[in-house]
Amino acid sequence: MRNLAFIFLAMLFITGIYSCKKSGDLLDAKINTELNEETVFSDSTRTMGFLFNIYTDMAFSFTYSRWNTASGTPGLSEACDESVHRLSSAKQRWIIVALGSVNASDGTPYLNEWTTSYKNIRKVNLYMQKVNGAPLSAGLKKQSAAEARFLRAWYYSILLRNFGGVPIVRDTVYQIADQIDGPRNSYEECVNYIIGECDAAANDLPLSYDALNYGRVTKGACLALKSRVLLAAASPLFNGGNYGTNDAQKRVVGYSSYDVNRWTLAAKAAQDLIDLNVYSLYEDNVTAPGYGFSRVFLMRKNSEFILEKMDVANKTMEQAFGTPSTGSTTTNAVPSQNLTEAFGMINGKPITDATSGFVDQDPYKNRDPRFNYTIMYNGTPWYTSKTGTKTPINTTYLAPLDGYGINTYHTGYFFRKMLDDNTAFNGGPNTERCRGIIRYAEILLNYAEAINETGQTQLAYPKLIQIRKRAGILPGSDGLYGLKANMSVDEMRKVIMNERQVELAVEDHRFWDVRRWKTAPANQNVIINGMKITKVGTTFKYEILPIPQNPQHVFFDRMYLFPIHQSQLGSNPNLIQNPGY
DSSP states (O other): OHHHHHHHHHHHHHSOEEEEEETTEEEEEEEEOOOOHHHHHTSHHHHHHHHHHHHTTTTTTSHHHHTTGGGTOOOHHHHTTSEEESOOOTTSHHHHHHTTOOOSSOOTTTHHHHHHHHHHHHHHHHHHHHGGGSSOOHHHHHHHHHHHHHHHHHHHHHHHHHHSSOOOOTTOOOOTTOOOOOOOOOHHHHHHHHHHHHHHHHTTSOSOOOGGGTTSOOHHHHHHHHHHHHHHHHSTTTSSOOOSSSHHHHHHSSOSSOOTHHHHHHHHHHHHHHTTOOOOOOOOOSSSTTHHHHHGGGOSSOSSEEEEEOOOSBOHHHHHHSOGGGTOSSOOEEEOHHHHTTOOBTTSOOTTSTTSOOOTTSTTTTBOHHHHHHEEOTTOEEEETTTTEEEEOOOSTTOTTTSBTTBTTOOSOEEOTTOOTTOBTTBSOOBOOOEEEEEHHHHHHHHHHHHHHTTOGGGGHHHHHHHHHHHTOOOTTTTSTTOOTTOOHHHHHHHHHHHHHHHTTTSSOHHHHHHHTTOHHHHTSSBOEEEEEEEETTEEEEEEEEOSSSOBOOOOGGGGSOOOOHHHHHHOTTOOOOTTO
């Protein structure tokens, strides 16, 4: 860890201190290059700029940006069963993970999570050390310190998710000459520390901000992070999962024994946020069934986002995920057939249910509307710059540009979620958007999962119904939106797992969910498939086939967590390695 001290200190001088870019949002930022501690914390604007700089990395580990998908490198969704990437060499990060080649000497897939998180934790500690001497009002000092405190908890949560228990440096600001040799704190200690920081920060943060400050951390964000962390802590991997070969390992990767009360705490954390009555699902089933689900990702301000990463109007998603026919010259990731099969029908029933109405040779008819708003499939209308109108995409076998077989990574699908169908990368307007890191739908699902595991399965129904109603699923004669009445805990658990896979697809959840549930050995040791569509006269033939490149994903038990990199172990002999590495 000693090399982190150099990174921490150097970042003060080589990283831009950010200030306001436009009057609309304080967190839309540009670089100010006058950088040193004295000039920063003796000026109110630069002091706040230093804080806002800590915000800038907040979404660095988010699915499509973890490995910088927009510039051609894939994210976590390709490393699990959600999607396929155009780059497939053995050195690609997603290949290293998907094929089980992760090790402690090659930190390509995970070392950035360690260094970037600790870099920002050091920035928070420096800010909290200096803010009381800065020329800010007493109220702003208090509030901004709470924002920083949340951000510190946020970066620790990223470390916890990736590595398990890590060294907690608390308020210490390490310098280059300092010997950093603290051991890893236990998983339980890290959970308790994050929860304590969230509670402390929440007390000094508002429920909401005016338009000028939209995007800053709120009390709701603190409660949402608590919900996420406590849900993971209650899950099978960590809640007495006995993951590890000795007591020292086991204490840093989970709790020693199972405790159902952890589910109760997770349910309460989610309910506490719900009870704020500040957030709601963005719903519009009038324009079209499930239309609100589609539009919420294309709004800078909405009722659903609890923690968001602000951005300027852009076409980033259209560039990264748009089709070649709509102007994307670097289409990076495309959905797998595996993901599409998780989506049920508009009546709420899974496609495996014989009474659902699913027809394998007409597979896109009457599907859950979220399927249509997550996946572009053959015939989906999309804006093209050539005509200035919407034209159906053609993903049939060897169709020009978008067809299955034209490129080895084409699966017969492209992503629609978070994209704007009224523009294209090579034409049309930029889209106003921000990145929803935690949204209200996740909290509803967190509550449903946790309360079900306490045995109170009936209390999970209302939350799932809210989500399915907004999705545009039909209520049915019983008003259960396709849910079976009086499910057992086991039955409800399977439904909730599937609901998370569908509702939260490509939002930085699937990769982690299958690990905390310990279902990865079953659902990640799989063949990744695509859909070959061949036109036969006036009809189509549909064939599910393995993708041509790296179709077999594998999962080993050691892959529940990433390893501690060898450089960290070498500089700090008190660190212990994760199981299996």
